[in-house]
Amino acid sequence: MYLLNNGLKIPKVGFGTWKATDKEQCKNAVRTALEIGYRHIDTAAIYGNEDAVGEGIAEFLKNNNVSREELFIVTKVWNTEQGYETTLKAYEESLKKLGLDYIDMYLIHWPQPKDLNKTWKTWRALETLYKSGKVKAIGVCNMKEHHLKHIMNNFEIVPAVNQIELHPYLQQRELKKFCDENGIVVEAWSPLMQGALDHEGLKKIAEKNKKTVAQIVLKWHLQKGLLPLPKSVTPSRIMENFQLDFILDEDDMKYIDSLNKEERIGPDPDEITF
Known part of the structure; x- marks a missing residue:
């Protein structure tokens, strides 16, 4: 578990559900992940699968001796819903789709470079949700240092997490350092580089450790104090x-560190138009 800046504990690996759009497949994947031992599920309004995620959670809780309080469920407000009132409404809609009484952590999905005032109003809505006890923690995604500084200088609550694209090819070291210094846990989306694991050096490390390349890359994240969000709908991969x-060991870590080329798979948060 990692300790969030408000004293809440968050499981160190989350189960990602991005692109899991087939309802039955998504529901089964979430249930399988929970049966395997994951306790942290990450979804978002824009994924269009909150209802399926909720069904997977409900099926698991019904058939296992685990309480809702042992799970950590996260969703995100989408860009089109940004703004104060619209965010409060979006939260209620997500809650309804998930079929839950509360969400553990609610995140802003992307900053809006063309209208950052909207993003700041959204953060104010998240603070309202947090203070009213509707969410246990609030955080952000895809924010750079200048975004985080603005929140810290103008609002009461420091984001609990910053969920960013991070993997061996995009290590975002300066941003990670800033987050560490300010008690913000860094979560990594696309930790497995969307499957770009066909790398000779990584394969050698995997062979040496008798693990898969995916396991090596995820372990690198953990040893760096990062929170990876691997996504799969295949039971064997979910388990792996x-x-x-x-x-x-130190040599393996140094080698993976050396792969950094600050190369994004996804868009730059300062340049997005969606």
């Missing part, structure tokens, strides 16, 4: 991505 009870 959770079996990370080994340690990478």
Whole structure:
């Protein structure tokens, strides 16, 4: 578990559900992940699967001796709903689709470079939700240092997490350092580089450790103090991505560190138009 800046604990690996749009497949994947031992599920309004995620959670809780309080469920407000009132409404809609009484953590999905005032109003709405007890923690995604500084200088609550694109090819070290210094947990989306794991050096490390390349990359994240969000709908992969009870030695870590080329798969948060 990582400790968030408000004292709440968050499981160190989250189960991502981006692109899991087939309802039955998504529901089964979430249930499978929870059965394997994941306790942190990450979704978003724009994924269009909150209802399926909610059904997977409900099925799991019904058939297992685990309480809702043991799970950590996260969703995000989409760009078109940004603004104060619209965000409050979007939260209620997400809650309804998920079929839950509360959401553990609510995140702003992207800053809006063309209208950052909207994003700041959204943060104010998240603070309202947090203070009213409707969410246990609030955070952001895809924010750079200048975004975070604005929030910290103008609002009461420091984001609990910043969920950003981060993997061996895009390590965002300066941003990670800034987040560490300010008690913000860094979550990594696309930690497995959307499957770009066909790398000779990584394969050698995997062979040496008798693990898969995916496991090596996820373990690198954990040893860096990052919170990876691997996504899969394949039961064997869901299991594999959770079996990370080994340690990478210093040479392995240094080698993976050396792969950094600050290369994004996704868009630059300062340049998005959606």
